[in-house]
Amino acid sequence: MNEVHSLNAADNQWQFSKIPNIEESNFNKILERFYSLGVAGLTRENIQNSLDGRLTELDEPVVVKIQLGKVNRQAIPGMGSIVQRINSLEGRNGYTKETISHMKASMMSEEVRYISFEDSNTRGLTGAKYGQSNSKEHTWGIYAYNKGVHFEEKDESFEASRGGSHGVGKIASNAASDVHMMFFANCDAEGEQHLGGTIQLIEHKLGDHYYRSTGYFAKLEGSKFMPFENQYDKIFEKTTRGLKIVIPFLRDSFYREDEVIRSVCDSFFVSIMEKKLVVHVNDLVIDADSIDAIVTDSQYYVQEIEAMKKVFTPLYVKTYKNQQPRLIEIPHANTVFQFNLYFNYDERIPKGRVGIIRTIGMKIEDFTVKNNATKPFNAVLIGGIDEDSYLKSLENESHTKISSDDLKDPALTKLAKKFISNLNKEIVKVIDEEMRSHNPVDGKINTSDLLYTMELDFKENLSQSFGTVKIKNGKNIVTSDEDNKAETTPAKVKRKKRENDGAGKPKESGIRRKGKARDKGEDESAAEDQKDEYKINPYRVERLLLHDQEFIQLNLTGSPEVAKAKKCNLKFNIIDGMGKEYIGEFNMKENYSDIIDKNTSNPCVIESDVIKNVSIKNGIVHLQLALKPKYNRSLKFIYYVEV
Structure with missing residues (x-):
C-alpha cells in the first residue's frame, strides 16, 4: 500500500x-x-x-x-x-x-x-x-x-x-x-x-x-x-x-462478449448489411457476409418468432433483406418528409415494432405504433438527409428514442408531437392494408340480408365510452369503477336479420326474454331458447391467439344476475372495422375442432351458432379453443352470453 x-x-x-x-x-x-x-x-x-x-x-x-x-x-x-x-x-x-x-x-x-x-x-x-x-x-x-x-x-x-x-x-x-x-x-x-x-x-x-x-x-x-x-x-x-x-x-456486468455481439447487431445491422461497417469482437467478425448467421444463431438470439417480444433484430434483418421499400410521406411544417418503409407481415409475430434507422445505419428505437403494439408485423423505417436531421433533433441523449420531451420551444414541441402522430397514422395505414390483404373475409357476405338502424347521439356515445354493456332486456353491466353507482343510459341499437321462411315471413331471432311464456305444444328443445341474452363489452373480454389455439376469458362479475348463473351459452358475431355487426355469419363447427371449458376441464358442445353449457365460476368464463386450418385469425367479434 x-x-x-x-x-x-x-x-x-x-x-x-x-x-x-x-x-x-x-x-x-x-x-x-x-x-x-x-x-x-x-x-x-x-x-x-x-x-x-x-x-x-x-x-x-x-x-x-x-x-x-x-x-x-x-x-x-x-x-x-x-x-x-x-x-x-x-x-x-x-x-x-x-x-x-x-x-x-x-x-x-x-x-x-x-x-x-x-x-x-x-x-x-x-x-x-x-x-x-x-x-x-x-x-x-x-x-x-x-x-x-x-x-x-x-x-x-x-x-x-x-x-x-x-x-x-x-x-x-x-x-x-x-x-x-x-x-x-x-x-x-x-x-x-x-x-x-x-x-x-x-x-x-x-x-x-x-x-x-x-x-x-x-x-x-x-x-x-x-x-x-x-x-x-x-x-x-x-x-x-x-x-x-x-x-x-x-x-x-459489462464483461460479456455475447452481449457486445448482440448490441452491435441490434444497433447497426443496417450499416453492416450496407457494407458501411465491419466489427470485430475478439475473434468474431461481424460483416455483411456473417450477420445472417449470427442473428440466426440461438447462442445470441431467440429463434422462435412467437417468442420475440423484446428483441427484434432477427426480424429486422429479415425484413430489411427481403422486403421492397414503400414510400410513406409525413407532412411537417412547410415540407413533406419522405421515408422508405420496409414492411413484413407474419401471423407468428407477437409484437409489432418499427426499427427507426438513421442514415448512418444506426437504429434509434423499436418504435411502437399507437394501438398496434400486438399486430403481427415487423418494419424498418429509413429517411434521407432532411429526415435524418429532424430525427436527430428528436433523439434523447443516449440516441435510443425519438420524442418531444427534450425540446424547450413550445412551437417546436407542438410540431414534434404532430410529426410523431402523423408517423403513427401513416404506418397504421400500411398495417391495415396488409392485414386486409392477408386476411380476406371468408366467403362473400350478402349484405342485402342485413338491416341496421343506428340511433346514436352524443350522450349515448359518451355512455359507451364509460364501458356500459348492453343487455337485450334493457339492463346494464357498468364496467367503469364500481364506486360509480350512477345509472348510464345504454346506446339504442336496433338490429334485425331478414331470413325468409317458406311462407315468406321473417323468422324470429330466437332471442326471448327470460320468463316469456311458451306456446302450447312447444317441445323441450324450444325451452332452451328461452334465455336472456347479454352483449359483453370488449372491456370484459381477454383473448389470446397462440399457434393453433385460442384462449378466451369473459368477466361477468359486473352483473349479479349473470354472474350468479352456473352455466351459459356463448354466441360470437363478426364485427368489421366500421363497427358493423354480421349476425349468424360465423360457423362455430367450421372454425373450431374442439373447445375445452378451463373451469371444469370438460369439453363443450359445439353447434354451428353457439357453444353450449359453458360453466361460470366466480363470474368468469374461461375457454380454450382448438382452431381449424381455415380459421381467419384477423376476425374481430362481439360476444353474447345466454343465461
Whole structure:
C-alpha cells in the first residue's frame, strides 16, 4: 500500500483544476444514466462515434475492433495519483459513500478487466499536438478537454447524418469503469500518436487545495493541458489513423462478449448489411457476409418468432433483406418528409415494432405504433438527409428514442408531437392494408340480408365510452369503477336479420326474454331458447391467439344476475372495422375442432351458432379453443352470453 501513496513527479499524470471550495458533492448524474444502459449503451456510443469519424473520401467500410481482456494494474498510466485522489474522496450521502467504497475496493485489484474500441478508415482527432487550444479546427481539444461540446462539421449534410449531438456520449465510457476511468489513443493524418484520458470523481480536497470532479490524463504546461506521446502498454497502442478507446477496471456486468455481439447487431445491422461497417469482437467478425448467421444463431438470439417480444433484430434483418421499400410521406411544417418503409407481415409475430434507422445505419428505437403494439408485423423505417436531421433533433441523449420531451420551444414541441402522430397514422395505414390483404373475409357476405338502424347521439356515445354493456332486456353491466353507482343510459341499437321462411315471413331471432311464456305444444328443445341474452363489452373480454389455439376469458362479475348463473351459452358475431355487426355469419363447427371449458376441464358442445353449457365460476368464463386450418385469425367479434 505504501508505494502507491508515495508520489513523485512521474506519478502526477492526472490533472484536476483547482476550485475555491466544494460546492457539489454528487457524482455526475449522467454516469448513472449511461450505466443503466449497460454494455449495449457503451457499444452503441463508441461505434456511433467511429461512424461519425468516417473518411468520406474513402470508399471502404469503417472497421471497429472490440477487444475484451485483462491487464495488470501496473500497465495503467498514472495509477499512483489516482489511488491518492480516490482515497481523498468523502461521501456526503449514502449513494456517494457506497460508490467511493466500491471504487476503493476496485482500484486495488492487481489484474483488471478492460474493453477497447479501435477504429480504422476514420479521421481520428486533429490538432493533438496543440493540446487545449480552444480552436474549432482541433477536434482533440474538443474531445479531450470539453464536456457537453459536440464538434460540428462544415458540411451540413454530413453533420446531419452523424449520430452525436448532445456532447455527453463520451461519458458512457467513464460509466462503464468501476473507477469511472477511460483513455483514448489517437493517430492522426500525419501519423502522430498521442494518449489522453478522463476520470469522473467528485469535488474533493487533496492537501490544502480543493479540486473539480473531472480529471484529465495530460501534462500541464502553463495553464494549458497537453497530451502525452503514446509510449504506453500495448493495449493503448494505436499505430494506424483513427481512435482507440480503452476502458480499464471494466465493470463485471459489462464483461460479456455475447452481449457486445448482440448490441452491435441490434444497433447497426443496417450499416453492416450496407457494407458501411465491419466489427470485430475478439475473434468474431461481424460483416455483411456473417450477420445472417449470427442473428440466426440461438447462442445470441431467440429463434422462435412467437417468442420475440423484446428483441427484434432477427426480424429486422429479415425484413430489411427481403422486403421492397414503400414510400410513406409525413407532412411537417412547410415540407413533406419522405421515408422508405420496409414492411413484413407474419401471423407468428407477437409484437409489432418499427426499427427507426438513421442514415448512418444506426437504429434509434423499436418504435411502437399507437394501438398496434400486438399486430403481427415487423418494419424498418429509413429517411434521407432532411429526415435524418429532424430525427436527430428528436433523439434523447443516449440516441435510443425519438420524442418531444427534450425540446424547450413550445412551437417546436407542438410540431414534434404532430410529426410523431402523423408517423403513427401513416404506418397504421400500411398495417391495415396488409392485414386486409392477408386476411380476406371468408366467403362473400350478402349484405342485402342485413338491416341496421343506428340511433346514436352524443350522450349515448359518451355512455359507451364509460364501458356500459348492453343487455337485450334493457339492463346494464357498468364496467367503469364500481364506486360509480350512477345509472348510464345504454346506446339504442336496433338490429334485425331478414331470413325468409317458406311462407315468406321473417323468422324470429330466437332471442326471448327470460320468463316469456311458451306456446302450447312447444317441445323441450324450444325451452332452451328461452334465455336472456347479454352483449359483453370488449372491456370484459381477454383473448389470446397462440399457434393453433385460442384462449378466451369473459368477466361477468359486473352483473349479479349473470354472474350468479352456473352455466351459459356463448354466441360470437363478426364485427368489421366500421363497427358493423354480421349476425349468424360465423360457423362455430367450421372454425373450431374442439373447445375445452378451463373451469371444469370438460369439453363443450359445439353447434354451428353457439357453444353450449359453458360453466361460470366466480363470474368468469374461461375457454380454450382448438382452431381449424381455415380459421381467419384477423376476425374481430362481439360476444353474447345466454343465461
